[in-house]
Amino acid sequence: MSDPLLVRALRREQVERPPVWFMRQAGRSLPEYRALRERHAFFEVANTPELCAEVTLQPVRRHGVDAAVLFADIVTPVLGMGIDVELVEGVGPVVAEPVATAADVERLRMPDPEEVYRPVLEAIRIIRSELALDRALVGFCGGPFTVAGYLVEGKPTRDFVRVKELMYREPAVWRALMERLAEGFAAYVAAQVAAGADVIQVFDSWVGVLSVSDYEEFVAPHSARVLESVDVPTIHFGTGTAHLLGAMAAAGGDCIGLDWRLPLDEGWEVVGPEKAVQGNLDPAVLLGPWPRIEAAARDVLARADGRTGHVFNLGHGVLPETDPDALTRLVELVHE
Numbered sequence: 001m002s003d004p005l006l007v008r009a010l011r012r013e014q015v016e017r018p019p020v021w022f023m024r025q026a027g028r029s030l031p032e033y034r035a036l037r038e039r040h041a042f043f044e045v046a047n048t049p050e051l052c053a054e055v056t057l058q059p060v061r062r063h064g065v066d067a068a069v070l071f072a073d074i075v076t077p078v079l080g081m082g083i084d085v086e087l088v089e090g091v092g093p094v095v096a097e098p099v100a101t102a103a104d105v106e107r108l109r110m111p112d113p114e115e116v117y118r119p120v121l122e123a124i125r126i127i128r129s130e131l132a133l134d135r136a137l138v139g140f141c142g143g144p145f146t147v148a149g150y151l152v153e154g155k156p157t158r159d160f161v162r163v164k165e166l167m168y169r170e171p172a173v174w175r176a177l178m179e180r181l182a183e184g185f186a187a188y189v190a191a192q193v194a195a196g197a198d199v200i201q202v203f204d205s206w207v208g209v210l211s212v213s214d215y216e217e218f219v220a221p222h223s224a225r226v227l228e229s230v231d232v233p234t235i236h237f238g239t240g241t242a243h244l245l246g247a248m249a250a251a252g253g254d255c256i257g258l259d260w261r262l263p264l265d266e267g268w269e270v271v272g273p274e275k276a277v278q279g280n281l282d283p284a285v286l287l288g289p290w291p292r293i294e295a296a297a298r299d300v301l302a303r304a305d306g307r308t309g310h311v312f313n314l315g316h317g318v319l320p321e322t323d324p325d326a327l328t329r330l331v332e333l334v335h336e
Helices: 005-010 031-037 042-046 049-063 076-080 102-106 118-130 144-153 161-169 171-195 212-218 220-227 242-251 264-271 283-287 290-304 324-335
Strands: 067-069 085-088 092-095 136-142 199-204 234-238 255-257 276-281 310-314
Touching: 005 136, 005 199, 005 310, 031 042, 031 049, 042 049, 049 067, 049 118, 049 324, 076 144, 076 171, 092 144, 102 171, 118 136, 118 171, 136 144, 136 171, 144 161, 144 171, 144 199, 144 220, 161 171, 161 212, 171 199, 171 212, 171 220, 199 220, 212 220, 212 242, 220 234, 220 242, 234 242, 242 255, 242 264, 264 276, 264 290, 276 283, 276 290, 283 290, 283 324, 290 310, 290 324
Parallel strands: 067 136, 136 199, 199 234, 234 255, 255 276, 276 310
Antiparallel strands: 085 092
16 A cells, blocks of 8 residues: 555655645634534644544545644643643733743653643544545644744744843753753654654744744754654745745755745745755635636646645645635645
8 A cells, every 4th residue: 555645745756646735724714613613612622532533634524635634733742841821812822931941941841742642642543543545644743943932922922032032141041942842842743653643744833033043053953853753754844934945954854845925946946856845825815716726826836847746735824714615626726
């Protein structure tokens, strides 16, 4: 039995067509998900294996995508490390006691993944048992920098002033925090793979706020630690990272995820031919009429030019306002 299409594409094998899946395909844009959320809170869904599996599989059934992506949150592993995080509607992750000192870092415990993340791992086992063999299951974690941003700032931010202050004023504390997060995240994704995940994606969503030199000094070694911790294909993704693509490719990942801010062929040229590339339709295009969606999708495919190693995806996550029928139609277009 051959491996799933996504796995083969990430290995840059010759495939019959580019695989397609969408970041945040599970969740907010689907009416069946919203109906479920009327009865269950977010973390109740994520921490109940049967509910998590159901939400993860909903977009596969509806859209026919080539991969399921685990329904979870990037703060899940730090909850297991003893951090109190609340998901505030309209705001995002809010940390009750932000990390600021060496003592704060020391309080981050290293849990046994099989014990602390049991609901997540059980959900993966259910999903993998119900998912067709030609479809991949994508597990994931947040990038150490992005998650550290929430822990240090206390809530989502656009400027990351506290983070940069900690990096520059207390580099030893910053390094200890990143080492602790990288160690915990590496164990977390390794447990996901052991449970049945076929691919791991590292979402370093906010790393684009850094310069190349700061990225290489303060982030790259820790992202590399997570990416090299599993023996399945890995995807390394961030937004606003046009200037960081070369450094991110050097840090690791079999595939580099591109956001929508630069043409796919230009991004691939920077990443290099030895890496697969994922992307990179602007999620907001899906809010427009079909002719515009089709033209934009065909442009992405034309820039990929049939090269091995292209995974069709968005340049970031599906927006909540997206019409599910547009996603289904887009999958059909790519499949054709």
